[in-house]
Amino acid sequence: MARIINRGEKQAGAAPGTLIYVGDRQVKDVEVTVIEYTESELNEYRMENVSECCVFLKSEPISWMNVAGIHDVEVLQKIGECFGLHTLVLEDILNTNQRPKLEAFDGYIFLVVKMITYDKAISEIHPEQVSLILGENFVISLQEDGADVLEPVRNRLRGGKGRIRKSGADFLAYAIVDAVVDNYFSVLESLGDEIEELEVALVEHPAKDTLKRIHILKRELIYLRRAVWPLRECVNILLRDESALVHEETKVFLRDLYDHVVQVIDAVETLRDLVSGMLDVYLSSISNRMNEIMKVLTIISTIFIPLTFIVGVYGMNFDDMPELRNPYGYPVVIGVMAFIAGSLLYFFRRKRWI
Numbered sequence: 001m002a003r004i005i006n007r008g009e010k011q012a013g014a015a016p017g018t019l020i021y022v023g024d025r026q027v028k029d030v031e032v033t034v035i036e037y038t039e040s041e042l043n044e045y046r047m048e049n050v051s052e053c054c055v056f057l058k059s060e061p062i063s064w065m066n067v068a069g070i071h072d073v074e075v076l077q078k079i080g081e082c083f084g085l086h087t088l089v090l091e092d093i094l095n096t097n098q099r100p101k102l103e104a105f106d107g108y109i110f111l112v113v114k115m116i117t118y119d120k121a122i123s124e125i126h127p128e129q130v131s132l133i134l135g136e137n138f139v140i141s142l143q144e145d146g147a148d149v150l151e152p153v154r155n156r157l158r159g160g161k162g163r164i165r166k167s168g169a170d171f172l173a174y175a176i177v178d179a180v181v182d183n184y185f186s187v188l189e190s191l192g193d194e195i196e197e198l199e200v201a202l203v204e205h206p207a208k209d210t211l212k213r214i215h216i217l218k219r220e221l222i223y224l225r226r227a228v229w230p231l232r233e234c235v236n237i238l239l240r241d242e243s244a245l246v247h248e249e250t251k252v253f254l255r256d257l258y259d260h261v262v263q264v265i266d267a268v269e270t271l272r273d274l275v276s277g278m279l280d281v282y283l284s285s286i287s288n289r290m291n292e293i294m295k296v297l298t299i300i301s302t303i304f305i306p307l308t309f310i311v312g313v314y315g316m317n318f319d320d321m322p323e324l325r326n327p328y329g330y331p332v333v334i335g336v337m338a339f340i341a342g343s344l345l346y347f348f349r350r351k352r353w354i
Contacts, residue, residue: 019087021071022095028145030069035157036061039165042157050075054082060137062169064157066150067142070094070131079140083108083133093131093142100227102234109134109245111173111234114227115149115180118187118220120194123213125187125220127227130180134173134245141176149183150176170250177235178257184228184264188271191217191224195274202278206285214278221272228268232261299354303344307337 032047038061047053053065070076070093080090089110092098103110111132118125128147133140141150153175156164164175195217201210235258238246246254314321314333326332348354 019073019076019090019094021073022097024096024144028069030067030072030075032075033066033068035064035066035154037064037157037165038062039160042160042165044158050078051082053079062172063138064172065138065140067140068145070096070142070144076142083135083140085110085133089133096129096144098129100230100234102237104237104241104243107135109173109238109243111177113177113180113231113234115143116184116187116224116227117147117149118190120190123194123216123220125223127223130176132173132176134169136245137169139169139172139176150179153179167250168247170246171253174250174253174257178253178260181231181257181260181264184224185267187224188264188267191221191271192267195271195278198278199274199281202281202285206282206289211279211282214275214282218272218275221268221275225265225268225272228261228264232258232265235261295353299348303341306340306344310337310340 030050032050032053034043034045034047034053036043041061043061047065067075067079073094076090076093079085080087084107086105089103089105092101092110092112098112100114101110101112109132111134113130113132115128115130116125117128128144130148131142133142153164153172156162156175164171194213198210198213198217201207235254239251239254239258310333345354
């Protein structure tokens, strides 16, 4: 729950635009990689001095600068100075607990998305915030560390496949967001598989560990919904916005992206309903298991009631009891007891009680 509502380390009452990194402590150096491309050429390299990024303001070629590591405030300030980014934008980039959002500024569009991976071993979602700056001829992606799901986009650029190198920076931004959304389906598939396994365990062998897994899945789905739901409105704003940075040809693909986001939201809601109903299934399974145990104990008790009565009668200390001195008295009593037990078992089975 702390991950959902945590505001980070920023002090209450701090001035707007105060640049403080809010997130997990990072010890790695910031790595800045650049891909510059036209339809016929591509150049990929690592930038050693972030101040050199000002050259991306040229009209040619299109540039994609990826910043892996946003914990260095000084690096963010230099990028902000080069591209004229508002201090509130830099503040949102540094706050890794930021919800997905989109804001249009003069000369660029700022977009925040959540890149999600799922660790099935511990049933936990690992989110990473990705901030995108879309300009006329450049895209800047800023992420918490170097692990991402954007390698397919890089491979498409390197191979010149599709229309990505024939289109503008807006199409590149679409491709990045589309890769993030496509990965949501992989996460949902993993969650769906685990929910199916959990349903089987609920019916066959419900245990306290099963209940714990239900609560973990419910928590993770709540977080996933929080990360995905606002993205629908962000894509919708891009579709309705008349910004010159988003061309009409790209909006066709944005509509397809919007459909994908809606599908993800529908899948998340479906999985949430399934997990919410699992608690009732768990309680029903525990109740059914207890009923089966009580039924077995009741049948055993019912069989032994007449047997206990006979044993109790013949256990009384009287001299003149029937069959007391008869040499066949013991086997006769045992035979009668066995007959009564067998008759009861036959009766219960005929009634389908066992």
